[in-house]
Amino acid sequence: AQSVTQPDIHITVSEGASLELRCNYSYGATPYLFWYVQSPGQGLQLLLKYFSGDTLVQGIKGFEAEFKRSQSSFNLRKPSVHWSDAAEYFCAVGAAAGTASKLTFGTGTRLQVTL
Amino acid sequence: NAGVTQTPKFRILKIGQSMTLQCTQDMNHNYMYWYRQDPGMGLKLIYYSVGAGITDKGEVPNGYNVSRSTTEDFPLRLELAAPSQTSVYFCASSYSSGGHEQYFGPGTRLTVT
Numbered sequence: 731a732q733s734v735t736q737p738d739i740h741i742t743v744s745e746g747a748s749l750e751l752r753c754n755y756s757y758g759a760t761p762y763l764f765w766y767v768q769s770p771g772q773g774l775q776l777l778l779k780y781f782s783g784d785t786l787v788q789g790i791k792g793f794e795a796e797f798k799r800s801q802s803s804f805n806l807r808k809p810s811v812h813w814s815d816a817a818e819y820f821c822a823v824g825a826a827a828g829t830a831s832k833l834t835f836g837t838g839t840r841l842q843v844t845l
Numbered sequence: 846n847a848g849v850t851q852t853p854k855f856r857i858l859k860i861g862q863s864m865t866l867q868c869t870q871d872m873n874h875n876y877m878y879w880y881r882q883d884p885g886m887g888l889k890l891i892y893y894s895v896g897a898g899i900t901d902k903g904e905v906p907n908g909y910n911v912s913r914s915t916t917e918d919f920p921l922r923l924e925l926a927a928p929s930q931t932s933v934y935f936c937a938s939s940y941s942s943g944g945h946e947q948y949f950g951p952g953t954r955l956t957v958t
Binding site for chain 1: 903
């Protein structure tokens with residue numbers, strides 16, 4: 731069964747500082763990997779996704795993530811955080827194409843940005 | 846193009862009452878999903894549908910029912926509400942399976958007392 735671990739429940743960074751949110755996954759085949767962001771009181775919005783190819787994926791709002799198969803990781807990064815990035819971030823792994831698209835989400839990392 | 850819409854936004858139910866959470870998407874997506882989100886637990890899949898007339902259980906289906914009579918609508922039914930069903934419910938849709946992005950609605954916050 732697929733699973734996702736986000737080891738950091740809560741992270742605080744200063745505005746302008748760099749950010750890395752950790753995500754480790756477990757899946758028996760080539761995974762589809764996603765990062766979603768949830769602002770308070772809102773639904774989830776896709777930041778970026780990885781299917782295959784280049785292991786460094788660019789997303790919206792200046793975010794990027796790197797797929798490392800050897801480490802089963804898909805960490806999210808941003809070089810300079812803005813106060814508006816304060817939100818909850820979810821990593822998810824999906825089944826490969828041809829099956830029902832069932833995403834398994836991590837428990838989330840809440841990001842606080844200090845000015 | 847409204848995307849995925851959910852009604853109501855908030856609801857308070859008494860134990861044993863029933864209600865239906867509505868979900869509609871206007872993107873002509875085949876796949877639709879219901880999740881519940883509890884603090885510190887991430888999102889758990891309740892039910893999903895791969896097309897009109899086809900539904901299947903997810904990870905936490907007990908206490909819920911769904912139907913899919915049209916491509917656009919995917920209502921979630923709670924028959925006998927219990928305090929354990931207090932949660933935030935999200936509906937989502939996607940064009941297809943595998944790596945296709947799921948689009949989420951704004952959620953319904955349900956409290957059962």
